[in-house]
Amino acid sequence: MSTATVEGAYEGALRAFKNPMLDLLHGTYAPFVVTMLALVFTAQRSQVPVADAHAEIDAALGRLRAAGYGEEGNAPLPVGSSRDLCRGWVRSGWLKRHVQDGVEVYQVSAHGVGALEVAGRVGGARTRVSESRVRTLLDAVEELAQDADPDVLSRIARLDAEIKERTAEVDRLERTGAVEPVGDDQLLEEAENVLHLARELPADFARVVESIKQVQRDVVTDLRQDVRPTGEVLREYLARGKDIMESTREGRAFAGALALIGRAEHIDQLAGNLRLILGHPFAEQLPAAQRRELHEIARRIERGVREVLHAQQTASHVITTQIRNHDPLRDREVDGLLRDVMSGFQRWMPTSRHKQPVEPMRRLPVADVGHLRQKADGLRPPAPPTPLEAWEMGAVPDDDSRAWGGPHYADLEKHLAGRPREDDGTVDVGAAFRSAPERMRRPVDLLGLLEIAHRHGMVETDEVVTVEAVRPDGTRRRFAFGGVAMRDEHEDEGGTTDD
Structure with missing residues (x-):
């Protein structure tokens, strides 16, 4: 050695x-x-x-x-x-x-x-070497070898062998009509293997979340300490913040796994398979804690995916906000003030005693600038405001504020009643608005006419009608709408309808 x-x-x-x-x-x-x-x-x-x-x-x-x-x-x-x-x-x-x-x-x-x-x-229970665990390992090694092997002929040969095996199994099922039963011991081993794999997921999701937050902290820290031109800072950090999931190894791995576990149909299929497993008689032999773990697998995956996506959105928002509000001079001033505060604490702590009172700062220091005012004068006005003019309740002020109110429904009803009817007994709403006096041709009165027509029954035409409305201050505005004709309600009451 x-x-x-x-x-x-x-x-x-x-x-x-x-x-x-x-x-x-x-x-x-x-x-x-x-x-x-x-x-x-x-x-x-x-x-x-x-x-x-x-x-x-x-x-x-x-x-x-x-x-x-x-x-x-x-x-x-x-x-x-x-x-x-x-x-x-x-x-x-x-x-x-x-x-x-x-x-x-x-x-x-x-x-x-x-x-x-x-x-x-x-x-908990000791992990055992079982057929399920070894088969999981062998399947993973075989899939890795297939992905790593670039030989087309070997891949075709493996696929042909798999097709023949599957075809033989289908033929056997069609011939016999029976599925070979699997022993409870093997099913219990496979369930333990599934739980072993599922227990690794929370730590994996937590590592992805923390790696994203670490990237967020690194980007914000680098941005606050940066002294380069703003344009260069924007180009570099917007490129990193655009897709933060590609910035870490854990994020890239999660992005690949998300293609499998992030789709609703896959989660639904997983939940259905878990219900099938828990409904099998062998599941009664599992401890209650393990049955709860199996039942919670799909929900745990959904929760982990949501936490990772939330961390990604938060990091992107924080980085974007920091870039938008980035001010190197201000950040350096804040950092300098914080360092001064920490230095003051380090000087004060060795000489301080336990529960020693600290004299608080009662007021902020005044800026030592000669041309700034340091005292505000004249806060009280020299004279009280002019009292309001007294007027009786119910009296209308001199200015006709009613002109700026809602539609004149009563006047509009009378105006429509006095309009001549067409051959089919209807009244053209657009023509009625044009012929109304100026005080009844406000924009709100046009809406009032359409409301009245709708209430009494109206017929829409294919033509586009243009009218000119007059506001109380004299300004004019043109409106275009689909042609509307109002039925004669008296004629409808006296006659018959198709209904």
């Missing part, structure tokens, strides 16, 4: 154990952390409000201490409030804290999900 090989392997192991997932599992309070993450954050509740999470963890700590845990010689429990514990978990990378719909929530990170998966596999 060479020294270089040992050093390289040891460096790789050191890097691996710096992973937050292994750090969680290696910690003193790992059983408690895994228990809390598994109980508070379930498949149905992946995001929990901060206040709710603190209350649930506090209640769990109280129950465990009442049961005797945390005492000397027993399983250790962490010291401190749930708020402090959650803050530490966020710093360690096991939890994420963000705002969702205006509420601060916690969510398990990809490292936390991975730790839960490892703990669940170790603490």
Whole structure:
């Protein structure tokens, strides 16, 4: 064994154990952390409000201490409030804290999900070498070999062999009319293999979401620190933000998987297959927890896809907004102010005492600019406003505000009643509007005429009618509409109709 090989392997192991997932599992309070993450954050509740999470963890700590845990010689429990514990978990990378719909929530990170998966596999049933697991491996290797082999003849030969095998199976089914039964033991092995594969999905989805958010943070950070011309910044970062799913390895892998699991018909087919499996008698031999896992597979995939797509849309929106509002000078000023604040805290903290009061800043400092006014004078007007003119209730003001109101329905009804009828007993609405006095030819009166015609029964014609309306201020406007004629309601009441 060479020294270089040992050093390289040891460096790789050191890097691996710096992973937050292994750090969680290696910690003193790992059983408690895994228990809390598994109980508070379930498949149905992946995001929990901060206040709710603190209350649930506090209640769990109280129950465990009442049961005797945390005492000397027993399983250790962490010291401190749930708020402090959650803050530490966020710093360690096991939890994420963000705002969702205006509420601060916690969510398990990809490292936390991975730790839960490892703990669940170790603490649950042991994974067995089974026919189903080996067949899954062999099928994956065969598919990889077929994709990697560029030889056309070998691919044709494999397809011919598969066609012959399928044809022989169809002939046997048609000849015998019976499907060979599969033993319950084999079905149970295949169900365990399906659950093993499904348990990997939440961590995979969480890694894709975190990789997208990391790209978002990198782009925004680079943009804030950029001093290049704005046009160059726009071209580069718009190119990255245009399709953020292509910017990470996890995103590209998810985009390929989305073609299979992102279509509604595929999810429906998966849900139907799961219902068929759970309805089989062998499923009664599965523990209740495994049956729930099988039932939740389709819903878990849908939820994971939605989370990834939501992260993609959010990242694209944040990057686009940052680019649109990018101001390098202002960003540098904000960064400088923040650095000054942090430097002030670093100077103050070593000399401060516990619970030392801090004198707050009562007012903002005044800018030392000579030509700016520092005091506002004349806020009170020299004289009160002129009192309103008194007028009796019900009296109409001098200005005819009625002219700007709605249609004159009564006058319009009288005007239509006095219009001559056509041979078929109808009244042309367009001609009636043109012949009305100017005070009744406002745009709202045209609408009133059409409403009256509709109420009394109207007939639409194929011609286009153009009229000119006059507003109360004298401005004119032309309107075009389909020709409308109003029936004579008295004639309709006296005669007969086809109805």
